[in-house]
Amino acid sequence: MARVGVFLCHCGENIGRTVDCAAVTAAAAKMPGVVHAVDYKYMCSDPGQQMIKQAIVEKKLTGVVVGACSPRMHEPTFRRAAAEAGLNPFLLEMSNLREHCSWVHEDRAKATEKAVDLVRVMVEKVKHNRKLHSIRVPIEPTAMVVGGGIAGIQAALDIANGGKKVILVEKSPSIGGHMARLSETFPTLDCSQCILTPRMVEVASHPNITLMAYSEVESVEGFVGNFDVTVRKKARYVDWSKCTGCGDCWAKCPVKKIPSEFDAGLGKRTAIYRPFPQAVPNKPVIDQEHCIMLTKGKCGACAKACQRGAINYKDQDELVKIKVGAVVLATGFDLWDHSAYGEYGGGRWADVIDGFQFERLASASGPTDGEIRRPSDGRIPQTVVFIQCCGSRDDKMGKAYCSKICCMYTAKHAMLYKHKVHEGRAVIFYMDIRAGGKGYEEFVRRAIEADGAEYVRGRVSRIYRRADGKLIVKGADTLAGRPMTVEADLVVLADAIVPRTGSERLAQMFGVGYDTDGFYSEAHPKLRPVETSAAGVFLAGACQAPKDIPDAVSQASAAASKVLGLFSKPELEREPIIARVNENTCVHCRACIAACPYGAIEDFEIKDRKGNVVKRVARVNEGLCQGCGTCVAICRSNSIDLDGFTDEQVFSEIVTLE
Amino acid sequence: MEMIDALRADAAKVLADGRAKVVIGYQARGDHRAPLFVTTADRAASLVYDDACKQNLAVYLRKPEVKLLGKAAVVASPAAMRSLVLLMSESQLTGDDALVLAVGVGEYHGVLELAQVAPLLKEKYAALAPSPELLREIEKLAAKTPEERAAFWAKQFAKCTRCYACRAACPGCYCTRCIVEKNVPQWISTAAAGHGNYAWNVIRAFHLAGRCTGCGACEAACPQGIPLMLLNVLLGQEVEKEFETKAGYDPEAKPVIGSWNPEDEEDFIK
Ligand SMILES: Cc1cc2nc3c(=O)[nH]c(=O)nc-3n(C[C@H](O)[C@H](O)[C@H](O)COP(=O)(O)OP(=O)(O)OC[C@H]3O[C@@H](n4cnc5c(N)ncnc54)[C@H](O)[C@@H]3O)c2cc1C
Ligand code: SF4
Ligand code: SF4
Numbered sequence A: 001m002a003r004v005g006v007f008l009c010h011c012g013e014n015i016g017r018t019v020d021c022a023a024v025t026a027a028a029a030k031m032p033g034v035v036h037a038v039d040y041k042y043m044c045s046d047p048g049q050q051m052i053k054q055a056i057v058e059k060k061l062t063g064v065v066v067g068a069c070s071p072r073m074h075e076p077t078f079r080r081a082a083a084e085a086g087l088n089p090f091l092l093e094m095s096n097l098r099e100h101c102s103w104v105h106e107d108r109a110k111a112t113e114k115a116v117d118l119v120r121v122m123v124e125k126v127k128h129n130r131k132l133h134s135i136r137v138p139i140e141p142t143a144m145v146v147g148g149g150i151a152g153i154q155a156a157l158d159i160a161n162g163g164k165k166v167i168l169v170e171k172s173p174s175i176g177g178h179m180a181r182l183s184e185t186f187p188t189l190d191c192s193q194c195i196l197t198p199r200m201v202e203v204a205s206h207p208n209i210t211l212m213a214y215s216e217v218e219s220v221e222g223f224v225g226n227f228d229v230t231v232r233k234k235a236r237y238v239d240w241s242k243c244t245g246c247g248d249c250w251a252k253c254p255v256k257k258i259p260s261e262f263d264a265g266l267g268k269r270t271a272i273y274r275p276f277p278q279a280v281p282n283k284p285v286i287d288q289e290h291c292i293m294l295t296k297g298k299c300g301a302c303a304k305a306c307q308r309g310a311i312n313y314k315d316q317d318e319l320v321k322i323k324v325g326a327v328v329l330a331t332g333f334d335l336w337d338h339s340a341y342g343e344y345g346g347g348r349w350a351d352v353i354d355g356f357q358f359e360r361l362a363s364a365s366g367p368t369d370g371e372i373r374r375p376s377d378g379r380i381p382q383t384v385v386f387i388q389c390c391g392s393r394d395d396k397m398g399k400a401y402c403s404k405i406c407c408m409y410t411a412k413h414a415m416l417y418k419h420k421v422h423e424g425r426a427v428i429f430y431m432d433i434r435a436g437g438k439g440y441e442e443f444v445r446r447a448i449e450a451d452g453a454e455y456v457r458g459r460v461s462r463i464y465r466r467a468d469g470k471l472i473v474k475g476a477d478t479l480a481g482r483p484m485t486v487e488a489d490l491v492v493l494a495d496a497i498v499p500r501t502g503s504e505r506l507a508q509m510f511g512v513g514y515d516t517d518g519f520y521s522e523a524h525p526k527l528r529p530v531e532t533s534a535a536g537v538f539l540a541g542a543c544q545a546p547k548d549i550p551d552a553v554s555q556a557s558a559a560a561s562k563v564l565g566l567f568s569k570p571e572l573e574r575e576p577i578i579a580r581v582n583e584n585t586c587v588h589c590r591a592c593i594a595a596c597p598y599g600a601i602e603d604f605e606i607k608d609r610k611g612n613v614v615k616r617v618a619r620v621n622e623g624l625c626q627g628c629g630t631c632v633a634i635c636r637s638n639s640i641d642l643d644g645f646t647d648e649q650v651f652s653e654i655v656t657l658e
Numbered sequence B: 001m002e003m004i005d006a007l008r009a010d011a012a013k014v015l016a017d018g019r020a021k022v023v024i025g026y027q028a029r030g031d032h033r034a035p036l037f038v039t040t041a042d043r044a045a046s047l048v049y050d051d052a053c054k055q056n057l058a059v060y061l062r063k064p065e066v067k068l069l070g071k072a073a074v075v076a077s078p079a080a081m082r083s084l085v086l087l088m089s090e091s092q093l094t095g096d097d098a099l100v101l102a103v104g105v106g107e108y109h110g111v112l113e114l115a116q117v118a119p120l121l122k123e124k125y126a127a128l129a130p131s132p133e134l135l136r137e138i139e140k141l142a143a144k145t146p147e148e149r150a151a152f153w154a155k156q157f158a159k160c161t162r163c164y165a166c167r168a169a170c171p172g173c174y175c176t177r178c179i180v181e182k183n184v185p186q187w188i189s190t191a192a193a194g195h196g197n198y199a200w201n202v203i204r205a206f207h208l209a210g211r212c213t214g215c216g217a218c219e220a221a222c223p224q225g226i227p228l229m230l231l232n233v234l235l236g237q238e239v240e241k242e243f244e245t246k247a248g249y250d251p252e253a254k255p256v257i258g259s260w261n262p263e264d265e266e267d268f269i270k
């Protein structure tokens, strides 16, 4: 006979305000099989848990229903308490009287009635519960970090310094990400390369880090603790084990006019190239799209120049399978393409540039050696207009969100410009100045007060190019309430921060969610900001939302600590919510095998004692099954059941509502 | 040579050669056509084939008692051949489980290995279409309001006596324990009335959506005259529209409802 205990929580006022808990308790006490029913202000508190434990022992309970908040919140708490009192934790169920009832209803009488139903449903379910036992799976204590920007670098170093192995997968020929392209960094104006490159070198030389540059994730199988990731090592056409990075090859390459990605198109590179002098690894790759040898079959200048015989035009992509226990996604961001804004020239004018182009112009290692010269004619601009929120906070043409970092880098740009062109004018059109951060407001004030940046509150409606090359910026000063026109030599647009192209595909491979803009979704916006809904996959940096360097680095370290926490035990305990095939009724139609999103169902041959196959069936691999229930819904003969959510359990829940 | 003579000759030959132990074909019983299991070459002359042969003989290949007779050669129309391909795609038949005496439209294609069936179908019978009358019925039904349609089907399903002759006739209904027979818990009432009838008929149709090969055997078997093909073809058209596929042409096909890939269009989620 079932002996069920019902424990109702007021959740302070949260449930008690709308639901008459005493009435629900009284109703529960009368439900068939219930031998004990109480209510209490905070069931999750220590005294509350004690009540449950005591009743389990004293009333010899065979099942427990806790009517409280969402099981996502406290199911582990209560199941732990049950286990401590000697009851199998899976004989405890929760009715969600908060999110599913008190928080969404106002009518007290009706809410109370619904709460009684919610409790009754779980009482019926728990009577059909069976004891289940956690599944233990071994953990592969190697992490994979995808993306080698500052976030990925930091995460990799922290995990490696914590004593675990790391595979760092970077799609471009060098790590460093966008930070490597920055001139000086707010809020302290230290040189970006000077603080970044030592870390890049540390990555390359760290004994626990394997750097896979010029590589991309091809496919992912498995689950937390045991991911099987296939990585595509792209053909480099240069044998890096022979190459010393001497540069004889690119000096001889005849294709010299390719716009450099690193210099945001302002500089040029050759077809065999390393993206920048401080690149890590400091070895070149051949860009197959532009190489004459690879496209037309003749040239071979680099091979002739290379004294080490490192050039290999026959190089091919290579697929490598790697087993890892945890993954950090750190794929960063890109800038929104402002050519959508016809009124700002639609990307037609060389002197309307984006933030990265300005960074390269201001950078000592940039195409102008750090002199601010405008792209069209190389003249030093005397008036520069900066336009903030270009594509941000504009849900019609661009993005609805605030890109968060542009206020700061625009202030920095104005400052850097004024430091280099003392008599020049820096005019900034802004909507608001968002300078929340340590030392940030002071930084912006410095730009205004010490460096004389002219901040104009208002939007720019149009930019056009006069015959003499001047860019005429028409806007409004909304504080003064008058239209405003500035004759500028250079315009810098603070384009919105968007996720990397291709980031959605990566998310799909890892089972990570993303929002409508393509930024990766964290598991909980407040309490689990670095986890994702895919167990064992964590987030770092601007791939989750626009971030500056300190934020990207903090999140990276947080992700690393999550990984190290996961790796601190040799095994992982998993909820035993897994599917089971009834091999008597399965007809091996293989529908479930095709449907399982985790590849968890396999063909299985049932053999007699002599080894003859008597039947073929589907069988679930417990290690791989995630308990999603897809197969249960697909099986026509209804031969699959999900432990913890069996047909009988669900059926009894439904029937009791009739 | 007449088509039927060629069929009889082939049947006799495969039995004599030992390529098959049994030929599953049709015999005449007055106006009625019944299945015939021929195990010796001398009885092949009793085989018949004409438009009155409504039953889909592919259904027998999965029956344990038929399997005991040994390898079968089955007489199959194009729709029945599609059923064979469906069974192959669902791992119910493999390469040399059976031979096919392939009866086409107005011609006879001889003895085929299972592997030859799909290529023949694709070459000659890719455009098998339901009858014009049936298509007209579907149009009429489509013109009704949802309420009228529901009422139409409620009236039809009310006639069902739950004999399950439709299920027994269908090669796609090969489960050894049909979901209606699951009784712990019993999701679908087995009483031949109301809700249970509706549930059964809808489930039967859904389980065949994207799998029905249009042979019409179920409707022919139904003693109550329920227009099952109307429902089957309607769902088949939906599947063809949404998934761009037709059952029974590709032995490697993945189940439409149960398979997916990350590139699937998902307008409702992003
Ligand atoms: C104009 C401008 C100026 C800025 N100035 C400052 C400043 O002064 N101070 C400051 O704090 N912040 C500044 N920032 C912000 C700073 O650039 C970011 O905070 C930082 O770069 C975020 O680092 P990340 O590692 O998250 O991303 P990223 O730098 O974008 O790095 C991502 C890395 O992942 C790689 N990757 C992408 N996709 C894949 C894939 N599928 N597989 C493998 N690898 C992949 C990329 O190649 C790249 O190396 C500025 C930003 C801009 C636009
Ligand atoms: S869907 Fe059902 S019948 Fe088909 S193989 Fe899977 S368990 Fe077996
Ligand atoms: S519940 Fe079924 S479909 Fe889901 S992961 Fe497990 S086996 Fe696969």
Ligand code: SF4
Binding pocket: B159, B160, B161, B162, B163, B164, B165, B166, B167, B201, B221, B222, B223, B224, B225, B226
């Ligand atoms: S054959 Fe007709 S009467 Fe019999 S179960 Fe099927 S639909 Fe109902």
Ligand code: SF4
Binding pocket: B056, B083, B166, B169, B170, B171, B172, B173, B208, B211, B212, B213, B214, B215, B216, B217, B218, B219, B232
């Ligand atoms: S549902 Fe009817 S028409 Fe379709 S394959 Fe089965 S028996 Fe043939």
